[in-house]
Amino acid sequence: MTALTFDFMQRALLAALLVGLTAPAVGIFLVQRRLALMGDGIGHVALTGVALGFLLGTAPVLTAVIAATIGAVVIELVRQQGRTGGDVALALLFYGGIAGGVLLIGLTPGGSNANLLSYLFGSLTAVSPTDVVLICLLSGALLLTLTVVGRQMFAVCHDEEYARVAGLPVRFLNLLLAVMAAVTVTVAMRVVGLLLVSALMVVPVATAQQLVRGFRATVVVALASGVLASVSGVLGSYYLDTAPGALIVVLALSGFALATLFGTLVRRARRTTDVAAPVGVALLPQEAPR
């Protein structure tokens, strides 16, 4: 493949591989606690960070990490505070993040919205050698953290109140998840783009749910489909000359559609074989759904 002979493609592919692993790995916990849109909110806030980087003349990735982390922690604190208002808080961050980004880039001498475009949708040539090092370090830290606290995180996301009675550091783990989501967004930003990063955190998880039952199995299938979508999306966008983020998400969504079709067929096949079971079982009174 000619694509692999280019340095920028090797960097983009390495970044895609890491993003394909980390985004669903962190995203699965957001989906589990029904905060699938949190990655989106963080992505919007990160845009303000990117523009701030341009304005200050520092690396946009650095300011994006800081802005995204602050945004994620604010979302989490608002969620912890009240039973309601979490979605409103997300909405405020969505709008504030985009508006702040566009406003700050306008204030930057010589800056225009075109500067933001590669951050919004991802770009193959954008992944610099420094970016690759940063992406490797951050992804490594994320995956390492998850292997250590993954079971605790699962327990907290599954039943927060029970986790508290079990003596787990619930508040810390919640904040840690928020920070991990923010880091994931920034890691994925160069390849997938801020507007589409959340898709790579959520869609592979949804795909896995069509095929398997059980959390561990969902993790495995989600990571596999995440890597498949991101790597083939980066390769494909080289040949099609499109923004990689868009192709990655389209591929991920196609995977979801296929998985849904496959899952439905399997379930239907299973149901037809189940008809052979004694009918009386199905007629027994069912318990009230909980």
Place this chain on the structure above:
Amino acid sequence: MTSSVIDLQDGSAGYDGRLALSGVDLQVDAGEVVAVLGANGSGKSTLVRALLGLLPLTTGRLALFGEPVRRFSHWPRIGYVPQRGGASTGVPATVREVVATGRLARTGLRPMRAADRAAISRAMEAVGLAELARTSVATLSGGQQQRVLIARALTCEPDLLVLDEPTAGVDAANQQALASSLRTLVGHGATVLLVTHELGPMLPLITRAVTLADGRVLHDGPPPDSDHLHLHDHDHAHPVHDEHPSMQGSAWGLR
């Protein structure tokens, strides 16, 4: 004093400034099986949440295993079975995966060892779910899900088991299964605090009953005998057929 598993004195607690529990005294000693009875809204669940430290007391003093709750750190000694499971989270989990989370109270950050896995298997066997270990919790019936939550609480091998409405929405056969699981535990010397508005097959296990009404203790003494299963004052508030505990309360707009 130190022999009390639970020692609550003059406890008051509530939500948003409204007291749901006022001036409650409750002592539970090791080996007791105490039922907390009362109608919906009588403060039963508030009491449980306060006892577990989930809801701070506005006034009063609480000690668990002889230690003030603020300094209490032996949470693995307490097994909590909440009213509703986390079955409706966004990602499916198997019975074993959910039950295993109970063991985290003992393992902390260290990896699971053979002894931990054995405890998880034992807990599933104790509630008769061993053969469903790899099934998704979301596909189980209400009674089976309730047993998953009990198994989860058992994995940390607790000295005190706190159950919040374990029989609500559970059919008669599963209620019997629950009762026999509890009987085994009690036989091993566990202390049990059971919150319910109907005792059903649990009745023979109960050593003491505490009845709440409007956030206060109405009655504290020996359990009602089986002839007077529904003697408590709270029953007047429920013109509902007794066989269907799950229909009480919300279905009648009493909450």
